[in-house]
Amino acid sequence: MNTRFLETLVMLDRLKSFRETAQMLCTTQAAVSKRIEALEEELGVQLVDRTQRALKLTIIGEQVVCQAEQMLALEKQLKLSVHPDAPPSGRVRIGVIETVVHTWLTPLIHMLSERLPAIEPDITVDTAHNLREQFRHRKFDMLIQNDDIADVACNDGATVTPLCRFPMLWIARPAVLPKARTLRLEDLERVPVLTFSRTSGPRAHVRALFAGRATEPRVCSFPSVQSIIQLTKGGFGVAAIPPIFVREELAEGYLEIRGGPALPPMVITVAHARDTAPAVHAVTKLTRAIVADYCAEAGEEWVSALSPAPLS
Missing domain, CATH: 3.40.190.10 (Periplasmic binding protein-like II)
Structure with a gap:
């Protein structure tokens, strides 16, 4: 069985759109449709309910997605077990608020290129509200923002780490x-x-x-x-x-x-799924280090670190 077809089905279930799935997988809508049809033919079942206007999987399709996610996770573990010392690699989709762009995003990108050259950062800048919605639909591997996302962490099994605090x-x-x-x-x-x-x-x-x-x-x-x-x-x-x-x-x-009426500080956090890829863990660790260095250089008058720099 072609695991690429399973990956396509899982992504289609998350995004609920052939167009967005094609964009995420860097292919065409026609190719996505052909992969789903090939998977249906191989399994002998219908995975997508084509009687509905909105994209919806059949009951069997939802069951197959659950099994597919497990198979893809096992495939990832297998590759890691064969090459345990290989540096983390691949694309990491990162959603960031503009505050980060104006502070420590540039040193982070430079350091990623220097220390993790096999990782391709895919940056999206937007408001915290829009980024949270996209993170909830798993369009990002990492989310760096400032508003409370406790609901996302609880519902979607995300790990949330405070990075720094800016006075308002x-x-x-x-x-x-x-x-x-x-x-x-x-x-x-x-x-x-x-x-x-x-x-x-x-x-x-x-x-x-x-x-x-x-x-x-x-x-x-x-x-x-x-x-x-x-x-x-x-x-x-x-x-x-x-x-x-x-x-x-x-x-x-x-x-x-x-001086004036007191305002709460802006607290920046980073979030990712608990079962995320090694590349995402590596970028998160480097982000914590960059933020700690940035805060130390700027001084607590301007920004204070909330997460100690990780050990190398």
Whole structure:
């Protein structure tokens, strides 16, 4: 039996789409269909319910998927047992939030190329909400994001490791806010408040500050960190972001940090399935090391490590 056909069936069950399965396996929809048909012919059963508009496996198809996953896991173990000292290799699909792009993603990619050259990182940058949904459907091997994913960990058997913590502070052009005093809610109600996307934890924390007040604040949400930075530099409003994004502007006095209502820090975590491939474990271990080095170099004023660097 061709294990590539079994892999195709498992992927089709996870993604519920011939098109997305073809993209994930770097092939065509026609090739995916032919693999499923060949598997059905070999087993003598129908695996896909073709009477439904939405893609759905038959009851027997669902049973075959369970067995196929076990066979693929055994195949992986067999290959590892034959070459136990082989370096980890293959594609690792990583979903990351933009905060990581603006901090330690570049040193991570450089170090992956240097230390794990047989691994191909496939990076997707998106909001935490969108990334979680894709991770839930197993479109990523690793998820690096900032919102709570305890439900994903419990339901899908994921391992979640805290990496670092960024303080969330109020930042603006000096002329935008009242001078030399701690900001009050009424100060923040007079100017636009800039923060992350509408589905993000940081935005929810900002909104919660104004719960029950008569005045509705102007909370402007952006999925792009760069958009928040540019608007803040342009004097459009006050930003609730990690100050590490604008270290140079703060040092030059172009922007300033202001005291105000406390906001929870942004905690970055990495998640992956417990039964994941050795390549994913290797990338996770290297990520922890890179983050620990980044935090030590930047200093706790800007970011603090939550996971010690793993032993080599």
